[in-house]
Structure formats: structure tokens, C-alpha cells
Amino acid sequence: MSNTSDKFSSIKLELESSKVRLTQIKTELNRFKSKSDLENSNQLVLEYQNNQIIQNHLLATTGFLQKVAIENQVLFLEGWVVSFEDDLVDNFKLSIAGEEIQNFELELRRPSLHLKKAFPKLKNVDQAGFLIKLPFNQEQHNWQDVLVILTPLFGGREGLILVNSIQSSIPIPSAEYLKWAGGGGEHGAFLRHSFAFLSYFIQLAELKQTDCVLEVGCGLGRMAYGLAHYLKPPGSYEGFEIMARFIKWPQQEISTRCPHFNFRLVNIYNHHYNPGGNVKAKDFVFPYEDQSFNVVFLTSVFTHMQTEEVRHYLEEIYRVLKWGGKCLCSCFLLNDKSEQLITEGKSGFQFVHELNECFTTNPSNPEAAIAFKEYLLLKWISESGFAVISKYYGSWCGRDKYTSGQDILIIEKKDRIE
Incomplete structure (x- = not known):
């Protein structure tokens, strides 16, 4: 009888201990649900969320295709682009009206001193200018509202595309x-x-x-x-x-x-x-x-x-x-x-x-x-x-x-x- 009594006492103590631990767990959960603890855990939550996001592999760049003009049967595309990784653009993919253009004249490293004020922390921004020339046969092209898309290439990596239109029929607001x-x-x-x-x-x-x-x-x-x-x-x-x-x-x-x-x-x-x-x-x-x-x-x-x-x-x-x-x-x-x-x-x-x-x-x-x-x-x-x-x-x-x-x-x- 003594052994049986001891076993019951032991089980009773374990149950009491479990109840205390369960109470502690509930208290901790309630504390965690409070605003302050949620704030303290936000970094862990954000890290988990970031792991669920498909990460972007596009090179971080900024620029603008600021001039699209036609003179003497030549299409001129002028602008600037720079990488936040301090690289200079070395080539472009050119698409006009959805058609990829392979042959065009390209001038790089054109002076762009005015950009140094706007982007003082970017290296080489004063050489970020470019000019593209594309000769064409006037009779073969209707350029109105045609969309131009330039994809800058930095050592083979693509940056954000640069977009503008040729001879837009839509005016700009006053x-x-x-x-x-x-x-x-x-x-x-x-x-x-x-x-x-x-x-x-x-x-x-x-x-x-x-x-x-x-x-x-x-x-x-x-x-x-x-x-x-x-x-x-x-x-x-x-x-x-x-x-x-x-x-x-x-x-x-x-x-x-x-x-x-x-x-x-x-x-x-x-x-x-x-x-x-x-x-x-x-x-x-x-x-x-x-x-x-x-x-x-x-x-x-x-x-x-x-x-x-x-x-x-x-x-x-x-x-x-x-x-x-x-x-x-x-x-x-x-x-x-x-x-x-x-x-x-x-x-x-x-x-x-x-x-x-x-x-x-x-x-x-x-x-x-x-x-x-x-x-x-x-x-x-x-x-x-x-x-x-x-x-x-x-x-x-x-x-x-x-x-x-x-x-x-x-x-x-x-x-x-x-």
C-alpha cells in the first residue's frame, strides 16, 4: 500500500506542477499579445515576411530618357542613367513600338555635370549621359505616339527600363x-x-x-x-x-x-x-x-x-x-x-x-x-x-x-x- 500511495502522491505533484506551468504559459501568451510585446517582436515577424517575398534581382538604377526627337531622318534618344552600385552603363537594349532594334549608334560617358547636384553621393554621375542615333527611311515610319523602351545594361545586368514616346498626340496639362x-x-x-x-x-x-x-x-x-x-x-x-x-x-x-x-x-x-x-x-x-x-x-x-x-x-x-x-x-x-x-x-x-x-x-x-x-x-x-x-x-x-x-x-x- 505504501508504494501505491507514494505513486499517487508523485502523480498528484506532477499534475499540480503541470497546472502551474500551464498557468505560466497562459500568462506569457497574454503578455505576448500585448502591444508592447508585439512591437518588440516586429523584427522577427518582418524577417519571416521577407523570407516569403520573391526577392528582386533587378539592378538598382535611376535615370530618364529626357529627349526623343527626329531631325533629318534620324531619331535621337538622349538621356542619362546611373547605377547605385557605382557602375556606368555599357550598352542598351532598344525597343520601338514593340520591335527590338539591333543596329544603332551609341555615345556613352557624355558629360552630365548638372546631375551632380541632384545626386551628390553617386559616383560617376557626371558621366551618366548617353545619346542614341537611329537613321531611318521617312517613308517607312509613322512615329506618332510610338513608345520607346530602353533597357540599360551594366556588365550584362539589366537596370530599370527608360521609357518615352515619339511625337505624342496627347498634350501635357497646363x-x-x-x-x-x-x-x-x-x-x-x-x-x-x-x-x-x-x-x-x-x-x-x-x-x-x-x-x-x-x-x-x-x-x-x-x-x-x-x-x-x-x-x-x-x-x-x-x-x-x-x-x-x-x-x-x-x-x-x-x-x-x-x-x-x-x-x-x-x-x-x-x-x-x-x-x-x-x-x-x-x-x-x-x-x-x-x-x-x-x-x-x-x-x-x-x-x-x-x-x-x-x-x-x-x-x-x-x-x-x-x-x-x-x-x-x-x-x-x-x-x-x-x-x-x-x-x-x-x-x-x-x-x-x-x-x-x-x-x-x-x-x-x-x-x-x-x-x-x-x-x-x-x-x-x-x-x-x-x-x-x-x-x-x-x-x-x-x-x-x-x-x-x-x-x-x-x-x-x-x-x-x-
Whole structure:
């Protein structure tokens, strides 16, 4: 009996010990669920998320095909391009109207001293200029609205493509319109942004000429301007905008020339941009059928929306995208690097005022500029049914290497069967 009693006592002690340990585990889990512990674990979460992303192997470059002109039956392509790895371009792939051109004259290492001020940290930027000459037979070519795509090569590695059009039939908005849209009213800034994002759409989001496209927040039509030189029927473009003063120009100047481009005004409330709106962004249903688009774009939209609105828009984007469709969105991502640069005073935006799971530069007008913790935004994207394909950090916080001004995410609607 003594042995049996001892065994029961031992078992009882083990059970009591297990109960205590279980209580401790529950307490630790509850502590982990608290905001402070989640913040402390965000680096681990972000590392896991990064492991799920298909890393980008494209060489980080910046440049602009700034001049496309025809003189004496010669097509001149002039611009500049530089690698953030300090390499100089050694060749180009040239495509005109979708046809690859093999034979052309190329001048490299052309002086570009004016770029040294804009990019003081880049080596060799003062030799980043190039000039391409392509003689042609005038009778064999109609150049109007023809798209030129240059792929810079650095020791065989491809950089971001440079895009522009020949003899565009679409005018550029007036200086008054451009001042409303930002950029100081410069025609050159409008073209640079338009064709830079067209290069992102083509190369990063793999946009095809026959894709059906939705732009959320189409503004003055800056993105649509470049797309109008690329998308061809049965490809199509739909864009909606909340600011009435913007929508008139693309309706008059783009839709009349490109009937497959459609722009519509929606009266969504935004404290900064449309305080008279009668529909909240978190309740707005995109006016399109399910699975209508191959690609959705949002440039500088999530940068003016708070958490609940962003999460709702992700659901709507998922709904209107076809299976396997992609979304390119620009945003401000807060992570160790960008937060360090903000602390050091190197960022152009001081995201130091915390709201509901987001940060602003101005608590009295929060929608003027909003940033999100990177791990949180990636989590919401995943919960909405997307996979993050790639991400490209921007220059907004003072990075030495970047793709655009804002951070860019490429996300894909995954087929639930997979």
C-alpha cells in the first residue's frame, strides 16, 4: 500500500506542477499579445515576411530618357542613367513600338555635370549621359505616339527600363493644373513621373498591353498619360478620383483620344483632399464587377489613408482583381532603417505622431501624410488574400539606394485552389 500511495502522491505533484506551468504559459501568451510585446517582436515577424517575398534581382538604377526627337531622318534618344552600385552603363537594349532594334549608334560617358547636384553621393554621375542615333527611311515610319523602351545594361545586368514616346498626340496639362497636382507646375516633372511609373508597371508589375487596368486615385491623369501610349484594345483603363478639379483634364484630353480610357469622379470623404465627401472610404464599394482587372495601381493613395480605410481598400482590390492579378501600390513603410533615418533628421517626412496603427507628420491634418509599420501592412496584405511578390524602398526617408520617391509593393491575388 505504501508504494501505491507514494505513486499517487508523485502523480498528484506532477499534475499540480503541470497546472502551474500551464498557468505560466497562459500568462506569457497574454503578455505576448500585448502591444508592447508585439512591437518588440516586429523584427522577427518582418524577417519571416521577407523570407516569403520573391526577392528582386533587378539592378538598382535611376535615370530618364529626357529627349526623343527626329531631325533629318534620324531619331535621337538622349538621356542619362546611373547605377547605385557605382557602375556606368555599357550598352542598351532598344525597343520601338514593340520591335527590338539591333543596329544603332551609341555615345556613352557624355558629360552630365548638372546631375551632380541632384545626386551628390553617386559616383560617376557626371558621366551618366548617353545619346542614341537611329537613321531611318521617312517613308517607312509613322512615329506618332510610338513608345520607346530602353533597357540599360551594366556588365550584362539589366537596370530599370527608360521609357518615352515619339511625337505624342496627347498634350501635357497646363502649368495651372500641374501646380494643383504638385511638382511646381513643371512639364518635365510630369513626364518624368508618368514614364517612370510606366516603367514600373511594365517591368515590376509585368503589365501587358492588352491588360485591363484599374487606377485607384487617378488624379490629374499623370499615370494614365504614360499608360495611354502603352495599353491597346482589348486592353482598357478605368480610373476614379475624389477631386473634381482634377478629373476634367483626363476626361477631355485622354478619353477623347483613347476611347478605351475611362475616368470617373467619386465623392469619397477625405479630411485633407475632399472634406465635402459624402461616402467614407471604409464604406466605399468600388463601382466594378468582381474579377474585372488584371492589374490595379495605387500611387500615393495609401499615403493619405488611415488603417481602417486601407484594410477595406485591400479587400476591394482583392475583389475586383482576377485570379493571379497584381497590384502595385506606393506607401511609406516604417522599419528599422527608415525610423533610424527619421531619428537622424535625414528624412523629408517626420512620422512621429502615432494614430490607430499608423503614423502621421501632422496630427491636426493626419491625411496629409501617413505611414505604416512595415510588418503590420504586410500582415494586412496577407490577411486580405495577397502574396507580396516584391518590394522596392524609396528615397523619402533619405536612403542612399532607392527605386522611387515612395516605397513600392507588388502584391498578387493568389488562387485559393493553390
